[in-house]
Amino acid sequence: MNKYQHVPVLLNEVLEILQPSPEQHFVDGTLGGGGYSAALLERVAPSGKVLSIDLDQVAIDNYRTNLSDDQSARAIIHHGNFRDLDEIVEKHDFRDIAGIVADLGLSSYHIDASERGISFQKKEPLDMRFDVTKDTPDARFILNNHTEAELVKLFTDYGEEKFSRQIAHAIVRRRQETFLHYTTDLVEAIQEALPKPVKHLYQDSARRIFQALRIAVNHELESLEQFLPKALDLVAPGGKIVIISFHSLEDRIVKQFFVEAATGCICPPEFPICQCGRTPRAKILTKKPITATEQELLLNMRSKPAKLRAIQKL
Numbered sequence: 001m002n003k004y005q006h007v008p009v010l011l012n013e014v015l016e017i018l019q020p021s022p023e024q025h026f027v028d029g030t031l032g033g034g035g036y037s038a039a040l041l042e043r044v045a046p047s048g049k050v051l052s053i054d055l056d057q058v059a060i061d062n063y064r065t066n067l068s069d070d071q072s073a074r075a076i077i078h079h080g081n082f083r084d085l086d087e088i089v090e091k092h093d094f095r096d097i098a099g100i101v102a103d104l105g106l107s108s109y110h111i112d113a114s115e116r117g118i119s120f121q122k123k124e125p126l127d128m129r130f131d132v133t134k135d136t137p138d139a140r141f142i143l144n145n146h147t148e149a150e151l152v153k154l155f156t157d158y159g160e161e162k163f164s165r166q167i168a169h170a171i172v173r174r175r176q177e178t179f180l181h182y183t184t185d186l187v188e189a190i191q192e193a194l195p196k197p198v199k200h201l202y203q204d205s206a207r208r209i210f211q212a213l214r215i216a217v218n219h220e221l222e223s224l225e226q227f228l229p230k231a232l233d234l235v236a237p238g239g240k241i242v243i244i245s246f247h248s249l250e251d252r253i254v255k256q257f258f259v260e261a262a263t264g265c266i267c268p269p270e271f272p273i274c275q276c277g278r279t280p281r282a283k284i285l286t287k288k289p290i291t292a293t294e295q296e297l298l299l300n301m302r303s304k305p306a307k308l309r310a311i312q313k314l
């Protein structure tokens, strides 16, 4: 059986917004299991193209292996970070982009089969990198080298964890005796840190701490912040940007960027003519974020936190 498994989230909604048609060009910033890329490729046939990007070489190889000859000729596949979208598009001379989609974060493969310590429920080395082909710091490095204050900040900012101070303290105490190597080492530190009345709820804290570390290891929020303005610059007028996020930190960045892009004149109402010269660059297509239907939730519980927001460039 194929080791790379991921059920695409909100696929119908993405296609409904992007309205792909023959000969158009789309960018999928987060290839993953290829669910969006394959659906887009099919709809832009016979000559449209899809540029698919992923940080994870396993996702890239998996997609490439499963393409038909017709698809291969129209699929442009790039191993890299969507934050470098301008350079990637330039490198592949990819123009007239009708839409850009990014389905943020991790895929089911990362949790179920990557063996990179992303889930706290299995004993695995604490790696957490999406791109393991580069020698960048992993979760082990952060846990064993960051100062206690840095760990508190990381757990608070990216995990919104109430017991960040206690957990960071327990980690630092533990690492004076032994190197924290496995997910189980971190889970034990979390259990030890929590006050007695909430110790039995350690899984909630573990989920938040693991999320925080993953975000930090992969610089997820910085990449998103760099990607969004590039996407807006690069998409053709009338083209759309669709982003699916999975936690409030990401969603806040997307929402703020979209609101900003859609904001026109900000002069006080008493000004007879505009002095600021600002014009909106985009129109918001989703007043409220779109979430998974009951039907989708029945088939895929992992779609529950997904929030889709979209804009159209003017």
Ligand SMILES: C[S@@+](CC[C@H](N)C(=O)[O-])C[C@H]1O[C@@H](n2cnc3c(N)ncnc32)[C@H](O)[C@@H]1O
Pocket (backbone or CB within 6 Å): 006, 007, 008, 009, 029, 030, 031, 032, 033, 034, 035, 036, 037, 053, 054, 055, 056, 059, 080, 081, 082, 083, 103, 104, 105, 106, 107, 130, 223, 224
């Ligand atoms: C939720 S999955 C995408 C699933 C995909 N839409 C599908 O239908 O199968 C997210 C993917 O984005 C990749 N990823 C995360 N951050 C990235 C980044 N900054 N640049 C490129 N790929 C990234 C991950 O490696 C993962 O494969």
